Amino acid sequence: xxxxxxxxxxxxxxxxxxxxxxxxxxxxxxxxxxxxxxxxxxxxxxxxxxxxxxxxxxxxxxxxxxxxxxxxxxxxxxxxxxxxxxxxxxxxxxxxxxxxxxxxxxxxxxxxxxxxxxxxxxxxxxxxxxxxxxxxxxxxxxxxxxxxxxxxxxxxxxxxxxxxxxxxxxxxxxxxxxxxxxxxxx
Amino acid sequence: xxxxxxxxxxxxxxxxxxxxxxxxxxxxxxxxxxxxxxxxxxxxxxxxxxxxxxxxxxxxxxxxxxxxxxxxxxxxxxxxxxxxxxxxxxxxxxxxxxx
Amino acid sequence: xxxxxxxxxxxxxxxxxxxxxxxxxxxxxxxxxxxxxxxxxxxxxxxxxxxxxxxxxxxxxxxxxxxxxxxxxxxxxxxxxxxxxxxxxxxxx
Numbered sequence: 213x214x215x216x217x218x219x220x221x222x223x224x225x226x227x228x229x230x231x232x233x234x235x236x237x238x239x240x241x242x243x244x245x246x247x248x249x250x251x252x253x254x255x256x257x258x259x260x261x262x263x264x265x266x267x268x269x270x271x272x273x274x275x276x277x278x279x280x281x282x283x284x285x286x287x288x289x290x291x292x293x294x295x296x297x298x299x300x301x302x303x304x305x306x307x308x309x310x311x312x313x314x315x316x317x318x319x320x321x322x323x324x325x326x327x328x329x330x331x332x333x334x335x336x337x338x339x340x341x342x343x344x345x346x347x348x349x350x351x352x353x354x355x356x357x358x359x360x361x362x363x364x365x366x367x368x369x370x371x372x373x374x375x376x377x378x379x380x381x382x383x384x385x386x387x388x389x390x391x392x393x394x395x396x397x398x
Numbered sequence: 399x400x401x402x403x404x405x406x407x408x409x410x411x412x413x414x415x416x417x418x419x420x421x422x423x424x425x426x427x428x429x430x431x432x433x434x435x436x437x438x439x440x441x442x443x444x445x446x447x448x449x450x451x452x453x454x455x456x457x458x459x460x461x462x463x464x465x466x467x468x469x470x471x472x473x474x475x476x477x478x479x480x481x482x483x484x485x486x487x488x489x490x491x492x493x494x495x496x497x
Numbered sequence: 498x499x500x501x502x503x504x505x506x507x508x509x510x511x512x513x514x515x516x517x518x519x520x521x522x523x524x525x526x527x528x529x530x531x532x533x534x535x536x537x538x539x540x541x542x543x544x545x546x547x548x549x550x551x552x553x554x555x556x557x558x559x560x561x562x563x564x565x566x567x568x569x570x571x572x573x574x575x576x577x578x579x580x581x582x583x584x585x586x587x588x589x590x
Contacts, residue, residue, distance in 0.1 A: 310495040340433050340482055473537070
């Protein structure tokens with residue numbers, strides 16, 4: 213809904229319609245394009261649309277196609293690296309681990325963006341999000357020698373680009389937790 | 399030829415599943431094990447889905463497998479976040495090297 | 498080719514069994530919860546392989562349900578079974 217001149221009635225009607233189209237597309241894939249599947253599909257698309265409107269009546273976010281595509285490419289690349297990294301640590305006889313828990317002060321403000329950020333961080337090499345406290349995200353890091361701060365800032369920027377958000381809020385740096393210091397490799 | 403590429407991709411996927419389970423067995427605490435499980439198994443499933451996609455009869459089956467894979471990724475990342483958070487709240491101590 | 502696919506499914510089954518050793522050892526409930534995720538992801542891969550090998554497309558639907566149930570199980574576990582609420586922080590129970 214890019215324009216402000218759209219009559220509000222149309223916008224009100226568009227919201228359920230748009231969601232119904234998304235659910236119908238999912239059903240079409242799940243039913244493997246079998247036309248008979250619509251006997252069950254239509255009632256369930258209606259139910260799913262109703263449930264979705266009841267649970268999240270207004271959608272706060274807008275997805276920017278270019279940002280989303282860039283994010284997808286980055287995500288695939290990083291999750292491959294993340295999988296290889298942790299697999300190598302698991303099978304090496306020396307078991308190279310030196311974990312620590314850190315906090316990162318997020319610049320992303322909206323909750324939906326923070327959720328995508330946390331989920332992305334968990335699939336990156338060596339980092340696992342493990343909770344939110346106010347404006348910070350707690351994360352577990354497999355190896356204290358990883359340059360976590362730089363990659364977190366990078367991910368945060370890419371998540372911001374998906375939704376067209378700007379990162380003017382304060383933050384974007386790591387904070388120590390549990391008495392340890394950042395980069396403390398004891 | 400496509401058959402062999404498909405097999406190679408599925409074998410790569412199986413490797414990541416094996417590495418993931420190895421991590422779950424060898425890693426010292428629940429946090430490190432969560433790393434192994436989420437990252438290695440999601441990548442393993444990705445390779446299996448890619449390998450099977452090359453053999454699939456129709457595009458819709460490929461789309462369906464990709465849908466399942468993306469559900470597993472979202473569910474896995476969110477679940478590991480919740481389990482790690484619950485472990486921290488219950489004071490499960492994180493393992494530290496030489497400490 | 499069918500045999501090869503079933504072979505890979507069996508290898509994945511073995512990785513699930515290896516993971517079960519962790520469930521058995523624990524030591525804490527979160528370690529056991531890892532099993533639900535392990536079953537979820539590996540189970541989905543096994544079912545997709547079998548759907549192709551045995552030509553039973555319905556197994557893909559089972560895989561879909563597995564993917565959803567694993568997520569539900571994890572959330573239910575965290576919210577109800579193990580940790581009753583978010584207010585116990587710092588409470589050494």
